[in-house]
Amino acid sequence: MNVPTMAEMMAQGKQPEVLFWVGCAGSFDDRAKKITKAFVKILQKSNVDFAVLGTEESCSGDPAKRAGNEFLFQMQAMTNIQVLNAYEVKTIVTACPHCFNTLKNEYPELGGNYQVMHHTEFLKKLLDDGRLTIEGGQFKGKRITFHDPCYLGRANKIYEAPRELIQKLEVELLEMKRCKSNALCCGAGGAQMFKEAEKGKKEIFIERTEEALSTQPDIVATGCPFCNTMITDGVKNKEKEGSVKVLDIAELIANASDL
Amino acid sequence: MHYLPNIIFATILVVGIGFFVQNIKKIIRNIKLGKSINRSDNAQARLKNMALIALGQSKMVKRPVAGILHILVYAGFIIINIEVIEIIIDGLFGTHRILSFAGGFYSFLIGTFEILAVLVFASVIIFWMRRMVLQIPRFWNKEMKGWPKNDALNILYFEMILMSLFLVMNASDYSLQQLDVDHYIKAGSFPVSHFIATWLPQNIPFLEILERTTWWLHIVGILIFLNYLYYSKHLHILLAFPNTYFANLNPKGKFNNLEAVTNEVKLMLDPNTDPYAAPAENATPPEKFGASDVFDLSWVQLLNAYTCTECGRCTSVCPANITGKELSPRAIMMKTRDRLEEVGKNINLNKEFKPDNKQLLNDYILPEELWACTSCNACVEACPVNIDPLSIIIDMRRYLVMEQSAAPQELNMMMTNIENNGAPWQFNQMDRLNWREE
Numbered sequence: 234m235n236v237p238t239m240a241e242m243m244a245q246g247k248q249p250e251v252l253f254w255v256g257c258a259g260s261f262d263d264r265a266k267k268i269t270k271a272f273v274k275i276l277q278k279s280n281v282d283f284a285v286l287g288t289e290e291s292c293s294g295d296p297a298k299r300a301g302n303e304f305l306f307q308m309q310a311m312t313n314i315q316v317l318n319a320y321e322v323k324t325i326v327t328a329c330p331h332c333f334n335t336l337k338n339e340y341p342e343l344g345g346n347y348q349v350m351h352h353t354e355f356l357k358k359l360l361d362d363g364r365l366t367i368e369g370g371q372f373k374g375k376r377i378t379f380h381d382p383c384y385l386g387r388a389n390k391i392y393e394a395p396r397e398l399i400q401k402l403e404v405e406l407l408e409m410k411r412c413k414s415n416a417l418c419c420g421a422g423g424a425q426m427f428k429e430a431e432k433g434k435k436e437i438f439i440e441r442t443e444e445a446l447s448t449q450p451d452i453v454a455t456g457c458p459f460c461n462t463m464i465t466d467g468v469k470n471k472e473k474e475g476s477v478k479v480l481d482i483a484e485l486i487a488n489a490s491d492l
Numbered sequence: 493m494h495y496l497p498n499i500i501f502a503t504i505l506v507v508g509i510g511f512f513v514q515n516i517k518k519i520i521r522n523i524k525l526g527k528s529i530n531r532s533d534n535a536q537a538r539l540k541n542m543a544l545i546a547l548g549q550s551k552m553v554k555r556p557v558a559g560i561l562h563i564l565v566y567a568g569f570i571i572i573n574i575e576v577i578e579i580i581i582d583g584l585f586g587t588h589r590i591l592s593f594a595g596g597f598y599s600f601l602i603g604t605f606e607i608l609a610v611l612v613f614a615s616v617i618i619f620w621m622r623r624m625v626l627q628i629p630r631f632w633n634k635e636m637k638g639w640p641k642n643d644a645l646n647i648l649y650f651e652m653i654l655m656s657l658f659l660v661m662n663a664s665d666y667s668l669q670q671l672d673v674d675h676y677i678k679a680g681s682f683p684v685s686h687f688i689a690t691w692l693p694q695n696i697p698f699l700e701i702l703e704r705t706t707w708w709l710h711i712v713g714i715l716i717f718l719n720y721l722y723y724s725k726h727l728h729i730l731l732a733f734p735n736t737y738f739a740n741l742n743p744k745g746k747f748n749n750l751e752a753v754t755n756e757v758k759l760m761l762d763p764n765t766d767p768y769a770a771p772a773e774n775a776t777p778p779e780k781f782g783a784s785d786v787f788d789l790s791w792v793q794l795l796n797a798y799t800c801t802e803c804g805r806c807t808s809v810c811p812a813n814i815t816g817k818e819l820s821p822r823a824i825m826m827k828t829r830d831r832l833e834e835v836g837k838n839i840n841l842n843k844e845f846k847p848d849n850k851q852l853l854n855d856y857i858l859p860e861e862l863w864a865c866t867s868c869n870a871c872v873e874a875c876p877v878n879i880d881p882l883s884i885i886i887d888m889r890r891y892l893v894m895e896q897s898a899a900p901q902e903l904n905m906m907m908t909n910i911e912n913n914g915a916p917w918q919f920n921q922m923d924r925l926n927w928r929e930e
Binding site: 234236238255257259260261262266269270285287288290291292294296297298299300301302303304305307308309311312334338339342343383384387388389390411414415416417418420421422423424425426427428429430431432433434435436437440441 | 742743744745746747749750753754756757758760761781782809811812814815816817818819860863864865866867868869870872873886888889890891892893894899900902903905906907910911914915916917919921922923924925926927928929930
């Protein structure tokens, strides 16, 4: 894919409109890389002038902070802020709600002031500005339920942008009983993604997947690479991977237009 | 001897209120043991929160059944207590129904109080049934055994008794009014208690004794209830107001950045720092990172602990608790209050805190509880009075990780990876853009 880095842009004396913060999952996790590529395809189709940091990007520090390691978080944050400020970055978009929350809310006090958008907000804005058209394509008429990521929903009160995008796909949007501000966590947040769950009687991702499946969806839509992993595992656990897909909103939009 | 009842009344009133004030002072002293945090900003938004959430009960009605019943009890209880003003004046000066000069308005008030008293009584019965008959799970979690369960029931019984006393007092008064007994001037309207009056024997000495007994028990009951608050989860009827006022206004996902850490990190990143420099003579030792005891929490977190009324809405939406993990956000608040009370008693006894070889961590809250949290903020969202259990969990994790290096092994690996290669997994940072070529 032809994706410029900030360094390459700078060498050409260019300043992109927006920085796409890919995040660790989006860079390394095989499943999340597909989300990254889908989002890039939409950006390219919409003629968005963007760049990535590439090898100059580093973990936002979110999992370290939630695990209680404030030192490591602030080391990461300040190092990233030095890089971002050196490139005079103004606007950041990311497909990871954890990076989004940290960059948006926790970086300003440490000297990093940017307009930070989650990719669903950004796509909504492209749509509103007439730079992006969304069509139903292969998803037309499908039953889709949306799992609210905690760090997008409760943490930052973004509930509508992802839903408006999904509805543009001419699908049937199904709500789980626990949705929006009452949504149940997928079980990955707070650094749980990187450890075994504490002992209990059930896995959180199973509890949430069961709820998602109870809406009898064709697709469970997510807006977070970690939620995606958890729900995908849940669907496999329930042996439903043949009939229920777990897709990020960026993938839905890109696939609908056969990008 | 004519003034004896007035003197007894004044004494009971002064002792009752005085004792209450003493206990409130203790609560304020204990809350001030917490670390400072600035919540004096943005008074307008804070007042709005207090008006909507504490006074307006906006978060209570998210669960409509409990919410509406709660509003009935809350409104009823507060409005009926207007009657206490009259009771106090009558008690001090030996008058009877002193406010009855208000005529029709007085009748309207008394009538309203009676209807509210019945509604409160009925709501409290339903609350009791929700706990004891329907056995709604959040009232039966393991932290609700013993005192917390009895405390909740005591409050319900108290309210039933106070409402009954109020109505029987009015019923006997009404009967005495009908019998044209001196002193019992015809005042007030009794839409409820005139039914009760039909069951009372129309015997003047009996009615007089009944009226006096219920009048005294009612006011003494109110004073006992007032003093019960300090020992009870019921403190929320007062503390909900400051608690919603001082609550966090930032987006829920924003965790505070520890300033002490910022200073250290800035030094580490500054190329001009001399790594071998000895600390200045008068340098203060670095602050303790995170929280292992109540002294390390902020005063807002301690206020949270006293405000919690143990309704369990937080725990009922906690993904960890739902799936059987040890964590219960309500228990985090209850344990914080228990430890703070223990510290307070220690101070009462020794004038200042005498180390007792105990702390909040391990003696009350276990690491297993802390590590079960997904930081999803469901508990914070659910709390009807904006308590923030998550902030305590994170502060205690900070202590475990930064002071004790006691993170679970897998999290240590995750953090080592971030330090070494800028990602929570073991991938080379130089491979970060490989997806572009794949």
